[in-house]
Amino acid sequence: MAGANGGSSAKVLLAGESWVKHTVHMKGFDHFHTTEYEEGGTLFIDALAGTGIEVDYVRAHEISTRFPSGRDELAAYDAVILSDVGANSFLLTDDTFLRSTVTTNRLAELAAYVEGGGGLVMVGGYLSFTGIDGRARYAQSPLAEVLPVTMLAHDDRVEVPQGVAPLVAAAGHPAIGRVGEEWPRLLGYNRLLAKDEATVVARVGEDPLLVLGEYGQGRTVAFASDCAPHWAPPEFVEWPDYAELWSSIILWAGGRVTADV
Numbered sequence: 001m002a003g004a005n006g007g008s009s010a011k012v013l014l015a016g017e018s019w020v021k022h023t024v025h026m027k028g029f030d031h032f033h034t035t036e037y038e039e040g041g042t043l044f045i046d047a048l049a050g051t052g053i054e055v056d057y058v059r060a061h062e063i064s065t066r067f068p069s070g071r072d073e074l075a076a077y078d079a080v081i082l083s084d085v086g087a088n089s090f091l092l093t094d095d096t097f098l099r100s101t102v103t104t105n106r107l108a109e110l111a112a113y114v115e116g117g118g119g120l121v122m123v124g125g126y127l128s129f130t131g132i133d134g135r136a137r138y139a140q141s142p143l144a145e146v147l148p149v150t151m152l153a154h155d156d157r158v159e160v161p162q163g164v165a166p167l168v169a170a171a172g173h174p175a176i177g178r179v180g181e182e183w184p185r186l187l188g189y190n191r192l193l194a195k196d197e198a199t200v201v202a203r204v205g206e207d208p209l210l211v212l213g214e215y216g217q218g219r220t221v222a223f224a225s226d227c228a229p230h231w232a233p234p235e236f237v238e239w240p241d242y243a244e245l246w247s248s249i250i251l252w253a254g255g256r257v258t259a260d261v
Helices: 041-048 060-066 106-115 242-253
Strands: 010-016 018-027 030-039 053-058 079-083 119-123 149-151 157-164 186-190 192-194 199-204 207-215 218-223
Touching: 010 041, 010 060, 010 242, 018 060, 030 041, 041 053, 041 242, 053 060, 053 242, 079 242, 106 119, 106 207, 106 218, 119 242, 149 207, 157 199, 186 207, 192 207, 218 242
Parallel strands: 010 053, 010 079, 079 119, 119 218
Antiparallel strands: 018 030, 149 192, 157 186, 199 207, 207 218
């Protein structure tokens, strides 16, 4: 893996965290459409500027053509981050869905990459873990065994419009670096169950928020809420410790820091 040479810097791949909105405007008898493209990943990447972490960004609509199709390509990265994009985007590529071509299972290749020493971070959202109406479908994918959490068999969203403050369960763990115990509120999260061998670093109420695990020679992380709006409100993404939190998670997942508390 890219991180085999040690040091504090890392090269990671971020996939997802972008979307297209197609809106119908109704004005009496008449109507018209508008289309907008938005990215949450840019905000995340900008926050990591200056941390020594290099990020390659594959937007949700680019996964079919740009996400690595094999573990050898993935080996260029210390860790892979999946954020708010469902399993179908990796399984139903243009080759498979449009041309009925036999190709690789990209999620199986990602699982093999982690088993061989790579890092995997899944960030929560409407199309993470099980997701809205069960549409993210990772519980039926090869990543179900890899992730440090058990996913629900149904819509796993917990909407908290009044906000919920995370509680640190493992203060001082290197996966959160120098981040203190006072975290801004979040507006929702995916309900997950930590596996027996996993480490829960932070919770929201009784549910796990930040969970760490190992798979083969690699490390895995589940962060049950978002890294961008809407579940992550301005208070969270503008939090002075935002970059410290994510850089620490990434460096831990990529094997750049010790697992010890």
